[in-house]
Amino acid sequence: MADHAFAGIKIRNLYKIFGSSEAAHVDAVKNGLSKAELNDRFGHVLGLKDINIEMPSGSIQVIMGLSGSGKSTLIRHINRLIDPTAGEVLVDGVDVVKMAEADLREFRRHQTAMVFQKFALLPHRNVLDNTLYGLEVQGLDRPKSVDIAMRWIERVGLKGFEEKYPNQLSGGMQQRVGLARALSNDAPVLLMDEAYSALDPLIRMDMQTVLLDLQKEIKKTVVFITHDLDEALRLGDQIAILRDGEVIQQGSSQDIVMRPADDYIANFVKEVNRGRVIQVDAVMTPVRPGRIANGATVRGETKIEDVLKIFARGDVQDIVVVDPRGNPVGEVNLARVASAMVSAH
Structure with missing residues (x-):
């Protein structure tokens, strides 16, 4: 599906x-009926309310x-496992709701592949046959399916385990199989x-x-659900935080x-x-006129944790932030770096 290699998602x-x-x-909810009132008066549950997210x-x-x-x-609205009460879910410009x-x-x-919390592997299939399951469903012939599946099994670090069955694998290895299976489909949306969530911290x-x-x-369009903030901050190019079915805040981890x-x-x-989250370009001051980047320099995307390590050497008073071409910005x-480490709240 090369023509669908890049699929942005817009939820409106x-x-x-x-x-x-x-x-x-739905009109009553749009006009201000609360989640509690909807439940108390009509016995209905408000799952999502006026969600608007653009996922590049x-x-x-x-x-x-x-x-x-x-x-x-x-x-589950993105692959329409759940039908919305109202609204649009556009994937690559096409409204999934109207399909x-x-x-x-x-x-x-x-167009989509899914990785589940509980792995969802087929217990009677070995690693290889679990991985190529989606390709089998698509009708791809066995030799080609095996070729693609083996490539992804190697990429997720399971080479040599292709004949093993799920009950012979640890949780982390089972999730690697789930990831390999999803990636084998070559769907643009993951x-x-x-x-x-079911895995041990390490x-x-x-x-x-x-x-x-x-x-x-x-470079897939990945939609990743989590209740763990550290995970969200580590993985997300963009983060949307929900509470009671509403988006409370959207932005980068820095925002x-x-x-x-x-x-x-x-x-x-x-x-x-x-x-680990804040980049130095978020806390830098404007460069002084005529300043030359001839001492310690860092790129704008450097995390302030790493900038602190440079200061810890003891021989640096200030650090110049440079653009990709090496120009001071x-x-x-x-x-300034130390104060950014401490929350104002």
Whole structure:
């Protein structure tokens, strides 16, 4: 599907009400009927309310929130496992909501792949046959399927395990199989619903690294659901935080940490290691006229944690921030970097 190699996603005015007559209540919700009132008066549950998110192609969009915030409901709208009550879900410019059954089947087969929290591997199939399952469904012949699957098995670090069965693998290895299976489909959109939540912390970090390393090359549009803020900040090019079915804040990890939209989010981010999130270009001051980058220099995207390490050597007073061509664009001193490490909240 080379013509669909890059698929951006736009979610517009999306509402989801769960109940027997959901469409009858959407206007009331649009006019201010609250989640509690909808439940008390009509016995319906408000799942999503006026969701508007643009996910650029080739980026990792994290949807974050606590249990019950609506994040898993939202990701299931992208491949229309759930039908919305109102709104649009545009993938590569096409509204998934309006697709006929046959088109939707094709879309799910070729345009999206999903990685699940509980791995969802077929226990009677070995690693190889689990990995090529999607290609089999697509009708690809066996030799070609095996060739593609083996390539991805190697890429996720499972070479030599292709004959093993799921019950012979650790949780982390099972999730690698799930990832290899999703990537074998070569779908431009990768949906990951709490994909790493069941893993131990060290294995989870390992899998995050696998995803980040692969993404540099494959440039999929990844929608990643998590309730873990550290995971969201590490993985997300963009993050949307949900509460009670509404988007409370959207932005980069820097935006979320440095400019929390309200107390709820400020509370979320107060324990974060800011040095790993904030880039030096967010805290630099304008470069002084005539300043030459002849001492210590860093690129604008350098994390302030790494800038602190340079100051820790003790022989540097200030550091010049340079653009990719090496031209000075700003400067920082130790006091400025240290203050950025401490939350204002």
